[in-house]
Amino acid sequence: MRYRLDIVTPTVLDAVRFAGGWVYDRVTAGWDVTVLIGNNDDVRPLEILGADTADLESVLQSWELRPHPQTVAVAGDLFGRDERVRAGVLGALAQGATEVTLWGEHRPSELDSSVDVVEHRLSAAARAFKAHALAAAGVPGESVARSEIFCCGMMASVAADLVPAS
Template sequence: MIATDPLEAIEHAGGWLFDQSMAGWDVSVHVIEEGDTRPLAILGAPLFDLHDSLVNRKAFDQPGAGPWPQALAISAKVFAADERIRAGATSVIDRGLADIRLWGEGLPLELDERCLTTSHRLSCAAQAFKRQAFAAAHVDPDSLTAIESFRTAADHAMTPPHLVPAS
């Protein structure tokens, strides 16, 4: 996951992140701005500095150079603000290398037209752990919803079975 800060990650995609972790995925969150790591630890995700991650591994340029993510969740704010992320994510979409999902407002029109709105219904466990992450981050737990919405690349031949197209 790529977000501006830990709070954005837990608010918009924390339940999805938790459910992926519980399904056996290795998950990580890469951020531009530092923040409290406790809420992400509650969700089972280690936190990394995005700049260090991009410098140490040209993630988008070397898909055969090591483990390659099956899914990338990216904040629309980061996508719009960072040319490396924008170019890399677009390349991954074009080559069909991973499930790319974005959240938030401000997607460029050319990408917005290539995406479908999808949702992830949080498991009961994800809701419970996200509620605890909210409490650790001093976010009102009553603002938690059971569904997280994303925009996902429509270039894939079939929407993965764990995604439900929004009507």
């Protein structure tokens, strides 16, 4: 059985900008990564990173039928504005069997006691592929940092790629 990561995002650019290197590194480590997108963006940037894509609305309507991933990553602002996403995140945190990761500038204060700040250090290949994905998403030349910062619940990660941020 392969590990699964589901990324829940409002836009392709959001996923690439905040988690693109992590997506690439998990795909190359053998994970099945699916990005659930909340609009009709061009998915080519995510294909560059090796991720599969699906329509967020369709998946939310049939969430219980979907195999549960080992990790769910969610845009923090989507957590704040979509009750279904919020309920899914809180349920996963309460259950404790799924690693829950959030990214972005919006960190929900209600999760302060449930999540810790972590980082993923991008491989050189992840940085290169993320730069190409950003260019394909319409932001060529945007700098790619050596790490991506997340808030993560369940520190017993199923992969050693998320470490406490200093």
